[in-house]
Amino acid sequence: MYSKETLTKMYRTLYAIRTFETRCIKLYRQGLIRGYFHPYLGEEAIATGVCAALEERDYIVSTHRGHGHCIARGAEIKKMLAELLGKAAGYCNGRGGSMHIADFSTNNLGANGIVGAGIPLGVGAALGAKIRGEDRVAAIFFSDGAANNGVFAEAMNLAAIWDLAVILVLENNHYAVSTPIEQVSRSADLYKRGLGYGVESFAVDGNDILEVYQKTAAAAAKCRDGKGPILMEAKTYRHTGHHVNDPGQYMPKETLDYYKSKDPVKIGRNYLLKEAKASPEEVKRIEAAVEQELEEAVQFAVDSPAPSVEEFLLEVENA
């Protein structure tokens, strides 16, 4: 049903996100990455599946937990790493950091430090495309935490009344920082909120790459057909706390164990081995290539010069 090439590409992305985050946490512990860092570990299948189902011309809008979206969209790992290390060669010249990477070459309109704020941005991108008469979908990633922010309701309504080609990808990882969703929503099924706005809404297993991919592909087709927006809630769970320095002690062990048993990277590897009949050696070769690219990127970032303070001060002098 899926070509080996497709499953290989997906697994490569899943593994690239997993190793990127794991390696960056080490760099953080070494003091090479500073500031906030929100790992995407455990949620890799959502970004990977959604982005695999989009066209190059489509837009994505990311979140503070955005490295996975960036990689899945095809960002350059070395420019990401350089940015995380605050270097001049990074995506934002060291001005943005983890929470502000945007990559216009892949129509990634950027991560965001304000939970929920990206939702209207994506709606606006879709609105602009509609005004220009262009066939472009905007996939907007946001979280269960963002679903309790007013702009979620407002922006979903705008997308609905204007029939915009928007896929609202609600990554329900069950925690708003440390507050469990059950504590802040009577219904844990957040997709149901879309129904009241007349928006086609459903939930998917966010750890299953193929389910995410299929449902996104169908949603994108509907959007291109003028039947957007669509709200897709992807149920998932973080493998870590909210950020690198949050041990996540509030996350019950049995729940974490359950979701780790449904590890999206393992599921993706199994698809590649069983559906596409790839050999374990082939999988190892994919992994080794990803690891090599990552190590080269780390070296590039470490060796890159810092941004010039003098140039920066000149830039802002008369602002």
Added chain:
Amino acid sequence: MTANTKTELAAATGRNIMLRQALNEALAEEMRLDPKVFVMGLGVAERGGSYKVTVGLLDEFGPLRAIDTPISEPSFTGAAVGAAITGMRPVVEILFVDFSLLVLDQLVNQAAKFKFMTGGAGSVPMVLRTQGGVGNGLAAQHSQSLEAIFYHIPGLKLVVPSTPYDAKGLLKSAIRSDEPVVFMEHKLLYMVEGEVPAEQYLVELGKADVKRSGSDVTLIAWSNMIPRCLAAAEKLADEGIDAEVVDPRTLVPLDKDTIIESAKKTGNVVIVQEAVRRGGVASDIASIIQQEAFDYLDAPIKIIAGKNTPIPFNLELEKACVPQESDIILAVRSRVHDKG
């Protein structure tokens, strides 16, 4: 054509229109020139805007470029930011500046910082038109002068026009700006008439205009305080006091050179601000002048500004909150007579 005062006056052909019509012309002209320009806001399309600034745009440009929105200010402003990031030039209308407080995240955290945060890769060419100021008994939540909030935020330009000519030329420049612009109109100025040439022109952002030349005292003001200062200046002239009236027209960028030049020339400065006194733009302008022209000043810089209070409903109480012509005259007299 970019103009300064003299050429502006020369260019004006005796065609008098209201400020709201001047704004309407600016929007229509820019929408004709650039298909990426569109307007959106509450009642801007079908109704043509509460202050009739967007009349006729729906008919000429259709519902995709003149868009009525729900009362969802944060999200339609955010949608404008998203559209701007992806190449459009949206002009959003927020009916009252008081409601712009609802959109501060999108304006301050998103629009103002986007270019910076992305290392210069992204840009947000959008205009947020809004309307503020005291007048007509609209009470505390529909009468504020909030320019200081936007003035404080790096990454935003801030336009505060006082005449139809300026309003039109500045709005056209704002729409063409690649950075986000807050364009603050005053509710009492929409129906004020002024000369506006029939041919197209721009007024550059960041160029002050000397609305009246004088030698004894510099009055610095913007928006609706300009007509008040000009009226006061005429009465002061009868007393033999020759006041210069400087209108920065845009607070960001601020034309410091023109302000300082005038302060040096007259040696006396009175800054007139409708907004509340505390934390206002007048204080910052005063600090710039004292730093750059201290030795030229004959007396301390005087600021007359709004009282530090929400605006009351009763018209007499309302009037007591903001500088009136008589307050300006008294302030100038005290400055000029105390001097030395």
